[in-house]
Structures are given as structure tokens and as C-alpha cells.
Amino acid sequence: MDKLPAKTIERLNSYRRLLLRYEYMERPYVFSADLARSLNINPVHVRRDLMLLGFQGNNARGYNVKELNKAIALHFQKIAQTKACIIGFGNMGKAVFEQITESESPITIAAIFDSSPENIHKTFAYVSCYSIDKLTQVIPSSAITLAIITAFEEDITALLPLLTASGIAGIMNLTAVQPTLPKGMLMESFDITSAIISLAYKTNC
Amino acid sequence: MDKLPAKTIERLNSYRRLLLRYEYMERPYVFSADLARSLNINPVHVRRDLMLLGFQGNNARGYNVKELNKAIALHFQKIAQTKACIIGFGNMGKAVFEQITESESPITIAAIFDSSPENIHKTFAYVSCYSIDKLTQVIPSSAITLAIITAFEEDITALLPLLTASGIAGIMNLTAVQPTLPKGMLMESFDITSAIISLAYKTNC
Numbered sequence: 001m002d003k004l005p006a007k008t009i010e011r012l013n014s015y016r017r018l019l020l021r022y023e024y025m026e027r028p029y030v031f032s033a034d035l036a037r038s039l040n041i042n043p044v045h046v047r048r049d050l051m052l053l054g055f056q057g058n059n060a061r062g063y064n065v066k067e068l069n070k071a072i073a074l075h076f077q078k079i080a081q082t083k084a085c086i087i088g089f090g091n092m093g094k095a096v097f098e099q100i101t102e103s104e105s106p107i108t109i110a111a112i113f114d115s116s117p118e119n120i121h122k123t124f125a126y127v128s129c130y131s132i133d134k135l136t137q138v139i140p141s142s143a144i145t146l147a148i149i150t151a152f153e154e155d156i157t158a159l160l161p162l163l164t165a166s167g168i169a170g171i172m173n174l175t176a177v178q179p180t181l182p183k184g185m186l187m188e189s190f191d192i193t194s195a196i197i198s199l200a201y202k203t204n205c
Numbered sequence: 206m207d208k209l210p211a212k213t214i215e216r217l218n219s220y221r222r223l224l225l226r227y228e229y230m231e232r233p234y235v236f237s238a239d240l241a242r243s244l245n246i247n248p249v250h251v252r253r254d255l256m257l258l259g260f261q262g263n264n265a266r267g268y269n270v271k272e273l274n275k276a277i278a279l280h281f282q283k284i285a286q287t288k289a290c291i292i293g294f295g296n297m298g299k300a301v302f303e304q305i306t307e308s309e310s311p312i313t314i315a316a317i318f319d320s321s322p323e324n325i326h327k328t329f330a331y332v333s334c335y336s337i338d339k340l341t342q343v344i345p346s347s348a349i350t351l352a353i354i355t356a357f358e359e360d361i362t363a364l365l366p367l368l369t370a371s372g373i374a375g376i377m378n379l380t381a382v383q384p385t386l387p388k389g390m391l392m393e394s395f396d397i398t399s400a401i402i403s404l405a406y407k408t409n410c
Contacts, residue, residue: 004406006403006407009406010396010399013399013402014381014383014396017381037385038383040383040384040385040386041383076402078406078409079405079409082405082408084401084405090300090303091297091299091300092296092300094296094300095295095296095297095300095355096397098295099381099397099398100397100398100401103381103398105401106402106405107401107405145408145409146401146404146405146408148401169408170405170408171404172397172404176222176304176308178244178246179245180243181245186404186407186408188400188403188404190395190397190400191215192304192305192379192395193304193305193308194215194218194219195215195377195393195395196289196305196312196351196353197214197215197218197281197284197310197311197312198211198215198218199351199375199376199377199391199393200284200287200311200312200350200351200375201209201211201283201284202211202375203350203351203374203375203391204283204284204287204350
């Protein structure tokens, strides 16, 4: 199967979650218009995304929910072995951990790193929390390739070479700092304080 | 002053935070290249953003840090009266509250709403937490116009008409649900589970 656009991948994940609800409610078919309405997107996008997966809807009854679910799961198998770690286990780290572990995500959280003595050496939903100085041991031995950074605003730049050397290929940066990236490293960032200012500006001006 | 592009606004906030650090370190001038490197963006963007604010750098010594800071603060005055509430005060709500209150944001969190008895009627850094059924009273009486929704995955659609009626103009949606929006309502969404899947896909495929 060809590589799908990044936006399609994000939407596939949203479809998957909706479709699991449909399966649970034993509803065998779904229209692209229903998926589009639930997700507040254009039905044309839904139809194009599913066409990229090899599906054509049936005008009379829509898409087969089980088949669609299977196809998305099959596509996600490519990333189903992906392991991530969470660096920083304050409120944001805990929130992210909960959301990922509770969403039947294809990504597994395989380790947590924190600097607080009350978290280190404990396990959270069977995932161990290590001190930060164990990064370079635990990441390679657990074959972790993604890091979700939720803290360490000051030290994130110092952390990056260690992460690269340990085998991390992608970073989800939830701090307000935008560090210079080592070569070959991918990073996605979300900064809540900038996002809320941008929203305020849009509603006010 | 003309309306600035949304991306410029988000970057202005990043510049502001960096410049506050420069002021604190008593460094009077900064080059666009330094700002660009710290934020991992193109120096051309920095120069264009600051030109939109009415600033031209001086090739020999760069931009005046204090003047630049003042200009950004002045621009943000437009939104400095904006009040937001946080709906849902679990780990994600607490993380967002901390990030906004600790970032010297021009946006004020004026109320928190939650369904947990251990939070209701308490105050967090002088901000009161109310039960959800107080939404329609507290939001108009506190002149709150933004809502940051961090929970209530099931009920978010039921919540929207109440929020519109109470005077909310913009929503920051940090849940995995994409509800259909009432007319005139703006929404920005960030779904961590979809973002991490997209990152995994980019690094693996």
C-alpha cells in the first residue's frame, strides 16, 4: 500500500474510534456523511480517505463497518510495534499517559522518565517509571523510538543528543520550548499557551 | 494596526517569552538569527513578523529587546482582557492551568468547572472551581469568552449550546471528540493520540 498523507492518517485514527463505537452498537453499515458529521469534517475528505484505503461506499447502505475497521487496523499494523516513552510525569505527563493507554492506541507507552522521587521506581498501569539518568539504558533496551516530552523546559536542548544516541527517531514536544533538532530527528510540537493566545486573537479581532 | 496572520500571533508569543529571558539577563539587543535559532524557525519569518509590528532590525546590533517587548505587549493588549475557563479539572485540566498561569500569558483563567466533589468549591491559585451546572451563571457574570475543554468526551456536544448561550466565542478542544459547532463559534482542537500516531507513521514509513 502506498504511503498515505499525514492528514489522512490522523483522520483514520478518528474513524477507527468512531467505527469501534459502531461495532459495539452492532450497527453494520455507516455512511461517509455520518462519519463526516461526527468529526465535523467534509464528507468529500472521508470518501477520499477511505478510497485511499481501497474502499468505495455503497450509495444505498454505506460502508461495511467491520471491513472498514479491519482495513484500518491492518494499515496501523505498520506502526503497531512502535513504542514510546513519556519524559516528565507531572500533570501533563499523566494526562497524556491516560489518554494514550485508554484510547486503544496502536502505540504502546513502554517507559516513563521523571525526576520526582515519588514517581521513580513505581509502575503506572504496568509501566515502569525511571529516573532521567536511565534514559540511555532503558530506551535502547526497550526498543523505544518515540519520546513525548512534557517537562524539562530548561533542559530539553541538553536532552536531545542523548535521545538521538539512544535511538529516538521522533519527538512529540508538549513544552513551550522549540529546541534545535539534531539531524534525522522529527519533532511535532503543541504549545497550549500559544494556541490559546491565537484563539483569543481570532475571536477578539 | 492591521490584523496580523494567526501564525505571526503564535510566534509573537514565542518571541515575547524569549525576549523576557533576554531582558532578565540584561541583554539589550538581539538578532533575528538568534530568535530564529532558539525557536527552530526561519530567520526570514522572524524579520517579516517583526516588520509587521513596525520593526526593522539594525544589521550591526540587531533589535532593541526592551522596545520589541513593549511593542508585543502593546499588541497583546487587544486580547489582555480575555478571560477563559477550564472545563474538566483532571490531569489535563491541571496541566493546562499550570502552563497558562505560569507563562505570564495575557489570557486569564477566570473559572474552573469540574464534576469531582474533591475540586468543586475549592480555589486553585485564587481561581474558583464550580460544578458543571453553574456554567450558565458563572460564564456570563465573569465575562468569560473562551472555554478550554479537557474532559467530558461523551457530553461535549450537549455542552456546546450552553456555552454559546453563556457567551463563549471560542473553544480549545483537548478531547478526542470533534463536535459539530454551533454557528459563530470558533474551535481549535488538539488530539494527542492522533498526533502521536501521525508521528509514529512519519518515523516508520
